[in-house]
Amino acid sequence: APRSRVAALLNASGPLENVLVKGWVRTVRDQKGFAFLEINDGSCLKNLQVIAEGGEGPYETAVSLTTGCSVQVSGRLAASPGKGQDWELKAGEILLIGDCPESFPLQKKRHSDEFLRTIAHLRPRTNKFGALFRIRSSMALAVHNFFADRGFVYIQTPIITGSDCEGAGEMFTLTTQAKGETLAPEKDFFGKPAYLTVSGQLEAEMYALALGAVYTFGPTFRAENSNTSRHAAEFWMIEPEAAFADLNDNMALGEELVRHLASHALEKCSQDVDLFARFVDKTLSQTLDNIINNDFVRMTYTEAVEALQKSDRKFQYQPMWGKDLQTEHERYITEEYCKKPVIVYDYPASIKPFYMRMNPDGKTVAAMDVLVPRIGEIIGGSQREERLDMLQARIKEMGLSEEEYWWYLDSRRFGTAPHSGFGMGFERVLMMVTGVSNIRDVIPFPRTPGNVEF
Ligand code: 4AD
Numbered sequence: 001a002p003r004s005r006v007a008a009l010l011n012a013s014g015p016l017e018n019v020l021v022k023g024w025v026r027t028v029r030d031q032k033g034f035a036f037l038e039i040n041d042g043s044c045l046k047n048l049q050v051i052a053e054g055g056e057g058p059y060e061t062a063v064s065l066t067t068g069c070s071v072q073v074s075g076r077l078a079a080s081p082g083k084g085q086d087w088e089l090k091a092g093e094i095l096l097i098g099d100c101p102e103s104f105p106l107q108k109k110r111h112s113d114e115f116l117r118t119i120a121h122l123r124p125r126t127n128k129f130g131a132l133f134r135i136r137s138s139m140a141l142a143v144h145n146f147f148a149d150r151g152f153v154y155i156q157t158p159i160i161t162g163s164d165c166e167g168a169g170e171m172f173t174l175t176t177q178a179k180g181e182t183l184a185p186e187k188d189f190f191g192k193p194a195y196l197t198v199s200g201q202l203e204a205e206m207y208a209l210a211l212g213a214v215y216t217f218g219p220t221f222r223a224e225n226s227n228t229s230r231h232a233a234e235f236w237m238i239e240p241e242a243a244f245a246d247l248n249d250n251m252a253l254g255e256e257l258v259r260h261l262a263s264h265a266l267e268k269c270s271q272d273v274d275l276f277a278r279f280v281d282k283t284l285s286q287t288l289d290n291i292i293n294n295d296f297v298r299m300t301y302t303e304a305v306e307a308l309q310k311s312d313r314k315f316q317y318q319p320m321w322g323k324d325l326q327t328e329h330e331r332y333i334t335e336e337y338c339k340k341p342v343i344v345y346d347y348p349a350s351i352k353p354f355y356m357r358m359n360p361d362g363k364t365v366a367a368m369d370v371l372v373p374r375i376g377e378i379i380g381g382s383q384r385e386e387r388l389d390m391l392q393a394r395i396k397e398m399g400l401s402e403e404e405y406w407w408y409l410d411s412r413r414f415g416t417a418p419h420s421g422f423g424m425g426f427e428r429v430l431m432m433v434t435g436v437s438n439i440r441d442v443i444p445f446p447r448t449p450g451n452v453e454f
Pocket residue numbers: 165166198199200201222230231232233235237239240377378379380381382421422423424425426427428
């Protein structure tokens with residue numbers, strides 16, 4: 001018989017003969033004369049209950065099994081008289097594939113997230129992390145479908161780059177080795193310094209100004225030494241970029257995307273998301289409903305700072321015009337002041353990168369951040385400066401070199417056009433739809449300061 005997945009068996013429309021499953025044993029219950037096995041194969045949250053009867057054969061094998069070992073079970077799928085499942089597998093034969101000694105760290109009890117981080121290679125065998133990474137996979141497809149439905153072309157921008165998109169100097173530098181020796185920079189592979197990308201935006205802009213609307217979705221890297229629960233050194237970013245689109249179009253697209261992803265999680269990942277709603281964040285469904293059913297509030301940066309200054313909340317950092325909003329400020333605005341997602345726009349030019357479009361006031365740029373309750377910033381973006389002279393002036397003002405950005409400036413020399421885009425942190429999206437509060441728990445092998453064990 002061909003192998004069946006547990007998810008398909010649990011949805012069977014009738015009894016089945018000659019069923020074969022392979023998976024890992026979660027529990028063994030010896031009922032003296034017969035035994036229950038719970039088998040999980042990662043295809044869904046639920047286990048398949050196996051009944052092993054008969055003095056010899058299946059029963060003998062079943063009671064010799066331990067939590068964690070891998071097995072193959074063949075038999076008959078029949079209606080289950082017990083509560084909790086419609087179907088169970090009556091074992092004809094059970095074969096041990098891979099033994100699992102008692103030193104297996106995932107014995108049947110609840111483990112702390114901190115402990116599970118130390119065994120990131122084994123944690124996908126738990127219910128929680130199995131569910132998380134099925135959700136992560138489904139959400140990635142939802143992102144691609146969202147853009148495909150709207151005619152955006154998927155562009156794979158480079159991971160190795162020669163330019164600092166954000167101009168923030170938080171790049172990992174590449175060195176090259178030959179026969180174990182680090183090469184001198186002047187003889188380096190590329191003939192000039194190379195880095196891991198912090199954002200695919202600059203390259204995406206070039207393609208938006210050719211294909212009309214594009215997006216990237218790939219890994220990005222930040223050498224910022226911020227040891228927080230929402231920053232990672234390696235994270236995935238979704239970056240749409242559209243020609244002939246202004247800041248309003250950009251805000252509308254960002255809002256639509258966030259809402260689309262929240263509903264996708266609720267509707268298409270309901271079994272897995274429900275686990276998080278029950279055990280991780282009791283307010284999760286409410287939070288997601290709030291995102292799905294409300295228009296996002298739009299307010300300027302200046303209005304946001306005024307609201308913060310008028311509040312009687314004691315902030316660790318005093319909100320001040322010209323200073324970036326801190327997470328505590330973003331959370332106050334979304335969770336207490338507006339009680340829904342908020343798009344803050346028109347930030348001071350002095351705290352934003354060189355590529356953002358200068359507003360007529362000469363002080364603010366056409367920037368936008370989408371903030372959601374519990375998370376804070378989930379999206380950062382802007383309308384881009386499409387005017388060559390303005391862009392050159394900004395590059396100079398910020399102490400960057402025009403020569404370095406020659407190719408970027410070319411796009412403003414040859415048929416420039418208004419365009420806009422944003423970056424959405426994929427891990428922040430996963431935190432939003434699961435209620436998980438630490439970014440380390442939504443990445444298979446997280447990279448944070450001091451953490452590259454695996
Ligand atoms: O606001 P950021 O830095 O914007 C950019 O990089 C732009 N070039 C994007 C663009 O316009 N194409 O980052 C965008 C988003 C943030 O809103 C946040 O969700 C996420 O990326 N992000 C991080 N996520 C996890 N760990 C980090 N260290 C992150 N830094 C940014």
